[in-house]
Amino acid sequence: MNLTEEELFCIGCGAKIQTENADERGYTPNSALAKGIETGQLLCQRCFRLRHYNQLEKVEATDDEFLAMLNSIGDEDALVVKVVDIFDMYGSMIPGLHRFVGKNPILIVGNKVDVLPRSVKHSRVTHWMMKQARAAGLRPVDAMLVSGKKATYIDDLLKKVEELREGRNVYVVGVTNVGKSTIMNQIIKAATGNNEDVITTSQFPGTTLDQIRIPLDDGSSLIDTPGIIHRHQMAHVLSEKDLHLVSPQKELKPMTYQLNAGQTLFLGAIARFDYVLGERASFTGYFSNDLKIHRTKTEKADAFYDKHKGGLLQPPSETEIEQFPKLVRREFVVKEPTDIVFSGLGWIAVHKPGKVAVWVPEGVDAVIREPII
Structure with missing residues (x-):
């Protein structure tokens, strides 16, 4: 078939079908083209592999x-x-x-x-x-x-x-x-x-x-x-397996922690929350039920992270932690009830005034917002 005479499009991603270059979007082998047209299920190779084998091939699109x-x-x-x-x-x-x-x-x-x-x-x-x-x-x-x-x-x-x-x-x-x-x-x-x-x-x-x-x-x-x-979402720094783990799959079960100033919560090895200054207070985390949260003293937090990242602190796993971006610190002064959002991961509700710091992978956003709950 001459694709210049009739334009065909992938029903999965919308890309224009082409049979010439396997590295570009819309590529479909000639062997699959006729069958796709006949059945009305014309998929590019990328969508076919993603749908049937969960394999994603990267295609350049700016x-x-x-x-x-x-x-x-x-x-x-x-x-x-x-x-x-x-x-x-x-x-x-x-x-x-x-x-x-x-x-x-x-x-x-x-x-x-x-x-x-x-x-x-x-x-x-x-x-x-x-x-x-x-x-x-x-x-x-x-x-x-x-x-x-x-x-x-x-x-x-x-x-x-x-x-x-x-x-x-x-x-x-x-x-x-x-x-x-x-x-x-x-x-x-x-x-x-x-x-x-x-x-x-x-x-x-x-x-x-x-x-x-x-x-x-x-x-x-x-x-x-x-x-x-x-590009400031957590999805861009996590593997498929880890992304599935930290993306909520069922009703969230909020976890509340009583913290004194000088205590830290680790969200696996992908983020961290420090209570820097303030009276003893409760903090409620809204994250995937599968994400493990660990508490420690802030003064020991750096050493704790270096020792346990990829092991006790997962995700990422031990095989992926070396390629994971370094965590960077951002500090917030909270004057009223506020949500601290880890972009693409979840949030921690801060109920009382104080100073907190969050650590997220370099390039990922952390912001404050009016409480959603």
Whole structure:
């Protein structure tokens, strides 16, 4: 087949299919091309291996290329669905998104509601999401919570999208690793009754490489855009195995620690929290239930880390700790109840005034925010 006569696209990541260069995006062997066209399941080699063997092949795609794909949204009348990870709202924001979307309405969708503690009121979280979005320069028309993994509230999302789009195209946008394509698959399943995933998903950043258009009955489209790479997330310094371990998979069980000034909490070997100054106080950690937390005295913390990283303190494992970035220190003075967020990992709720320090891998963000709970 002459691909210059008919353009074909991978149904998994949206990349244009080509058969010439195995190192570039969209590559599909000639042997798989005809079968993919015949079955309507045309996948590039990268998506095929990821879907069937969980092997991810890196394909070069610059941040500028990803951002350029969003430029066209502001030029048309459309609804924009912005997906965020409710455990990392700051790390989920796309810098300058308000300039890309123009005057188009924005619906904020918070993913991973299934791992929130049951005691948390969803109305409080959506109100908090709206406030955080406005602080980032957005003016969302509404906010919703869903679970891409469990398909929770997907039907409600479909109804809300139909209500807001008014016959227009719908663009689904988000940074990498927030579960955007997983939500898209759940929307497609709910709308079509097809229980197979269409869009390739994984915990690896940057799985979707181009726009994926799903036709709607009225002639408009639901469009999955590439995840914008936010390089300050924990996902960019962890292996696949470790990323799965620290990404919450079930309802969180918050852990509260009574600390005196001069005590430290290690979050595996990937982060650290020091209580520097203040009265004895409680600190509540919201992290994956599989992440092991260890307490020690701050004066002994450096030696403790050097001795136990990769062993007692995991992840990373002993075989991966040597390539892991060094931890860098950031200090915060807390005057009121505050969340200290480790981007892409979780957060520690600080309930009383004091001075704290956090240590995160070089290049990963740690920020303070208004409490979510």
